[in-house]
Amino acid sequence: MNYKKILLLLLPLIAFLGMGTMLSNIESGYADELLEAHGLTNNTRFFRTDSSQSISSFLQYLNKKYRHHQIQLHFDNNYEKDQVLVWANHSVRSLPTETGRYFSPDDFEGHISFAVLGPATKVDLLNVQNNKYIVLGQNYYSVIGEFKNYPQVKMNKYYLSTGIDQPTAKGQLKDYRIVVDGTPNVINKIARHYRAKVHIPSFVQKHHKARWSVLPDILLCLACLLFGVVGNVLLAIVIKRQATLTRLHGDLLRNWVINRSVRLIMIEGLLALLTYLFFRWHAFYSTYGSLIAVLILGWIICVIMFGITLWHSFRKDKKVVEITD
Known part of the structure; x- marks a missing residue:
């Protein structure tokens, strides 16, 4: 040659x-857009409800009514602003992590909740034998991953898995903003069931303007x-x-x-x-x-x-x- x-x-x-x-x-x-949106897509909507129903009961309702629909939820705590609870019934939209990993479907099963941290998270941490744990009252949550640092995105939140039998599912729906990623038809049905109005998150509106x-x-x-x-x-x-x-x-x-x-x-x-x-x-x-x-x-x-x-x-x-x- x-x-x-x-x-x-x-x-x-x-x-x-x-x-x-x-x-x-x-x-x-x-x-980056997904990270800003906490790992959700442009189909995402959110609603609020005055229902005193527990998150666990809500997840049981979704499993029974929408078992064959792919749904991912984020519960934004009204009081602990940096805390987000994550649940999905099928696959989970992954986010880039610096260390460890993001949640997988298996993390929502069982009785143990796990945590993923943002690099700017300010929460009580305990280090034991090279393992990190979030300390919230009497509860300890094992940290399985940490997000990459993106300067243009606020990275002060921390994410906890939730599931029907997990301690994070004991809270009431009225204490959270319920963010749902799924088909519009399913989201509207869920909101109507709780007599709630569906809203479009700001990140979805911004992305629609910058889709090109x-x-x-x-x-x-x-x-x-x-x-x-x-x-x-x-x-x-x-x-x-x-x-x-x-x-x-x-x-x-x-x-x-x-x-x-x-x-x-x-x-x-x-x-x-x-x-x-x-x-x-x-x-x-x-x-x-x-x-x-x-x-x-x-x-x-x-x-x-x-x-x-x-x-x-x-x-x-x-x-x-x-x-x-």
Whole structure:
């Protein structure tokens, strides 16, 4: 492989790195929004009720009535402003943590509540054998994770899991702002059941106004893809010229081109894999499946453009030869 091919192979590598970086920027920005929203989506609504029903009874009602609907709840304490209780009946929207982890569905089962801290949380903590515990009265809550620090977001809250049999579920609904993430139809039914009015959280309103904020990153991602496509077009042209210089014909020429082309395609696949491994350790993604999909799609598009350019070049030469003959 000569130096021209090596230099041109840097173009797809730069393209893969650029697409991975832009995707990370998009997902990191989305994660910031989720963090500001305490891990909820734009379907989130909230309501307040004067009901003296316990949180435990409320969760039993949801399990019975909406077992097959995905719901996530946050109970914002009216008196302990920094405290948020978290519950979900299926999956939990994860948030980036500096250490440890965020809640999983298993944390809402059983009789023990767990805690996740913000970096600016001001709450009584107890350190025992490298384990942290939140101390609230006579109750101790094991800390399983701490959020990353985002300067643009208030990080003074702490989150406790809650469940039907957990001590945090003994409080009354009237002492909390009930934040519900689910389908609008389900949220409205729950609110009507408690004769409450549904409201839109401020973070949802802000995000609706700024929904196009990721457009520059998307355009840059497409520009990086175009960079890789140009590199593959040039690689196809280089191989075509080298094939002409070999003075091979027929099956020998065909096998020579296929051999060189497959080798280049495999090298680019390896570059995409190395890009994935690099970002796996050096960038944030809510799910690495999105990174894999972007890199595979970029690689496929580059390969297709390489093949089209090569096919078009040889087809053009064939027509010239036929005309000459």
